[in-house]
Amino acid sequence: MTAVVNLDVPGPTISRHLYGHFAEHLGRCIYDGFYVGEDSALSNIGGIRTDLVQALRALDIPNLRWPGGCFADEYHWRDGIGPKESRPSMVNTHWGNVVENNHFGTHEFMQLCEMLGAEPYISGNVGSGTVQEMSEWVEYLTRSGDSPMSRLRKENGREQPWKVKFWGIGNETWGCGGNMRAEYFADLARQYATYCKNHDDNVLYRVASGARDDDYSWTETLMKSIGSLGGSPGPRDLYQATSFHYYTSAPTWENKGRATSFTDEEYDLTMAKAWRIDEIITGHSRVMDCYDPQARIGLVCDEWGTWWKAEKNTNPRFLFQQNTLRDALVASLHFDIFHRHARRLTMANIAQTVNVLQAMILTEGDRFLLTPTYHVFEMNKGHQDATLLPLHVIQDSARREADGLEFDAVSASASVKDGRVLVSATNLDLHDDARLRLDLRGGPWTLGEARILTAPAVRSHNTFDDPSAVSPQKFDGADRDGDALVVDVPAHSFVTVQLGLQ
Ligand code: AHR
Numbered sequence: 001m002t003a004v005v006n007l008d009v010p011g012p013t014i015s016r017h018l019y020g021h022f023a024e025h026l027g028r029c030i031y032d033g034f035y036v037g038e039d040s041a042l043s044n045i046g047g048i049r050t051d052l053v054q055a056l057r058a059l060d061i062p063n064l065r066w067p068g069g070c071f072a073d074e075y076h077w078r079d080g081i082g083p084k085e086s087r088p089s090m091v092n093t094h095w096g097n098v099v100e101n102n103h104f105g106t107h108e109f110m111q112l113c114e115m116l117g118a119e120p121y122i123s124g125n126v127g128s129g130t131v132q133e134m135s136e137w138v139e140y141l142t143r144s145g146d147s148p149m150s151r152l153r154k155e156n157g158r159e160q161p162w163k164v165k166f167w168g169i170g171n172e173t174w175g176c177g178g179n180m181r182a183e184y185f186a187d188l189a190r191q192y193a194t195y196c197k198n199h200d201d202n203v204l205y206r207v208a209s210g211a212r213d214d215d216y217s218w219t220e221t222l223m224k225s226i227g228s229l230g231g232s233p234g235p236r237d238l239y240q241a242t243s244f245h246y247y248t249s250a251p252t253w254e255n256k257g258r259a260t261s262f263t264d265e266e267y268d269l270t271m272a273k274a275w276r277i278d279e280i281i282t283g284h285s286r287v288m289d290c291y292d293p294q295a296r297i298g299l300v301c302d303e304w305g306t307w308w309k310a311e312k313n314t315n316p317r318f319l320f321q322q323n324t325l326r327d328a329l330v331a332s333l334h335f336d337i338f339h340r341h342a343r344r345l346t347m348a349n350i351a352q353t354v355n356v357l358q359a360m361i362l363t364e365g366d367r368f369l370l371t372p373t374y375h376v377f378e379m380n381k382g383h384q385d386a387t388l389l390p391l392h393v394i395q396d397s398a399r400r401e402a403d404g405l406e407f408d409a410v411s412a413s414a415s416v417k418d419g420r421v422l423v424s425a426t427n428l429d430l431h432d433d434a435r436l437r438l439d440l441r442g443g444p445w446t447l448g449e450a451r452i453l454t455a456p457a458v459r460s461h462n463t464f465d466d467p468s469a470v471s472p473q474k475f476d477g478a479d480r481d482g483d484a485l486v487v488d489v490p491a492h493s494f495v496t497v498q499l500g501l502q
Contacts, residue, residue: 001410001436003391007421007501008442011388014415016062017166017347018338019377019384020121022303023112024069025104026095026356027318033354033363034112035104042366046111047103052354052361052368053115059360059377060384063166065121065302065349066109070094070176072168073127077137080105081156094176096317106141110162119165121302121349124196126170126188126209127178135195138167143199166347167196168302169239170209174218177209182221185209190225193238207300207347210243211284219244219284223291241298241346244284247307248274248330251403259308259322260459264430265402267326267458270306271428272405274330277304278337285344298346301338305351305358305373306330319356324461325470325492327358328372328453332426332494335380336413342388350377369467372460375453379472379496382422386415391438400428410434410489421445421499427489430458438485444502447485450475454493 023029036042036049043050067075071094079088080102087102113120122141124134139149144161153161169192171177173185180188189208196204208226211218222242249256250269257266284299291297308321331350338348350373351357360374391414399406409432412425427434452475460470477488478497489495 001393001396001434002439003393003412003436004439004441005389005391005414006442007389007416007440007445009390010416011390012342014339014342014383014386014388015346016060016384018335018342018345019059019061019381020063020065020302020347020349021061021118021353022065022069022349022351023353024356025067025071025075025092025100026069026352027315027320028355028363029352030104035108037103045115046108048108048112048115052363055361055368055370056116056353059374060381061116061118062384063119063121063347063349064113064116064353065123065168068123068171069303070171072123072171073125073129073177075125076129076133077106081107096315107156107158120162121166121168122164123168123171124192126173126192127176131192131195134192135197138164138196138204139199142202145200161200161202163202165203165205166207167204168207168209168243169193169196172212172245173209174212174215182218186221186225189222190238205241206239207241207243207302208239210300212244213246214280214283216283216287219287223288223297226297237297241300243300243302244280245303246277246280246301247303247305247351249307256307256309259311259327260324260461262326262459267430268400268402270326270330271333272400272402272407274333275407276405277334278340281337281341281345285341288344295344299344300346301348303351304334304348307357321357322461323359323362323371323373324459325372325453325455326458328376328470329426329428329458329492329494331358331373331376332380332424333411333428335376335383336411336424336426339383339388339413339415340390364464367464369462369464370471371462372453372470375470375472376494379451379453379494380424382417382420382498383413383415383424386417386422389414389416389421393436396434410436412436414438416501419501420448421501423485423487423497423499425487425489425495427491427493429491431491433491434489436487436489438487440483440485446500446502447478447480448498448500450478450495450497452477452490452493452495454490458492
């Protein structure tokens with residue numbers, strides 16, 4: 001495999017927000033995950049587990065989306081403020097009909113963000129909320145001067161407003177967020193966005209709930225109606241981005257396979273489906289380009305990742321799944337694709353951070369483990385806010401095929417920041433190693449540290465008894481050959497190589 005990298009021809013900036021996260025009131029993500037309560041025997045600050053926060057800080061999480069997901073559209077923020085004992089409870093109808101006591105609310109979420117060093121991304125309720133409710137939530141969070149909501153916030157112990165940039169207007173409004181038609185939601189998005197005000201110097205980045213998968217007509221409908229005068233994008237856009245969600249599942253969405261036991265054919269199909277996100281981002285971008293050729297409006301993939309059958313003996317609506325090397329390779333592939341689309345794609349959020357779907361961390365009582373996916377986020381964090389160095393891998397072998405979907409076995413991307421180049425390479429092939437030769441042009445460079453994430457099998461995963469079965473190791477398969485960087489990427493592995501620019 002070969003690729004040319006022009007070190008002196010920079011591409012767009014890879015926003016750090018492509019490495020965003022998502023924490024929903026779902027299963028054990030918040031309760032018995034991040035949040036164990038102040039009375040817990042586990043070390044916590046305000047009920048938030050400090051060991052998890054410490055582990056996650058190593059990822060430089062740029063933003064955290066909350067409170068859903070589907071939960072967001074039945075969440076009423078006023079139920080989650082004030083003394084915990086007087087907060088009303090509700091039923092979480094989407095996720096197991098469990099009773100939600102609202103002990104983790106706005107203040108707790110903002111504290112979690114502060115502890116993580118992440119920016120909040122709040123997903124507001126359109127499906128069952130009101131314009132006034134959403135407008136007042138923005139005011140509560142961000143207004144400094146005297147106002148009914150800033151007074152209420154101060155009464156609840158927070159004098160200074162918070163900074164909140166990212167604001168979601170609804171979630172999956174085509175489905176759990178209200179089963180709306182695009183035309184109807186397009187008007188609601190305009191209306192809600194109008195009343196999500198910029199208070200003081202807080203400037204919102206409003207994200208309209210977008211398409212499912214490849215529903216490009218949803219994106220087109222939103223793009224047609226985004227401008228303040230009803231037309232296409234202009235200086236007074238009502239919202240600044242539109243989103244979409246895409247999950248990877250195999251063999252089919254309706255018949256999801258298991259996280260740890262899957263056939264080689266299912267593995268190939270997983271990778272073919274993961275690759276599809278490239279086509280999907282391209283499709284949404286093309287539509288957006290027609291209305292907004294300068295890419296003023298962002299595309300946000302605020303839910304992505306693998307979705308398998310819940311682990312045996314767990315509540316199926318809690319979406320708790322193990323995480324193997326296969327999941328890690330899905331993640332590294334997504335990042336290469338996200339990097340390539342950095343001009344239009346402004347944010348992405350993996351679903352979800354703890355104990356739900358493609359998680360970074362799984363917990364069991366006081367124990368926790370870091371998943372293979374966690375390690376991809378950590379190994380790739382040097383791409384955050386770096387400048388893309390565009391590259392195209394010319395494959396040695398024919399394209400693979402699974403269920404009519406074609407895909408490539410090897411993927412790579414590169415970026416530069418502060419004189420350091422980071423190269424990431426993924427070999428999806430189950431059996432064959434791949435030699436990747438990067439022809440680096442445009443400046444002298446030195447070879448730095450290389451690391452690898454792999455394991456004897458793609459089904460390998462970390463357990464509470466063996467938490468490091470899949471973890472990054474030092475890698476000696478990268479070398480220079482004249483001006484070329486040659487990386488021997490073993491079968492089913494993910495490699496990162498650092499280079500210094502002189
Ligand atoms: O991430 C789990 C769920 O998947 C979210 O709540 C919803 O938005 C999506 O369908």
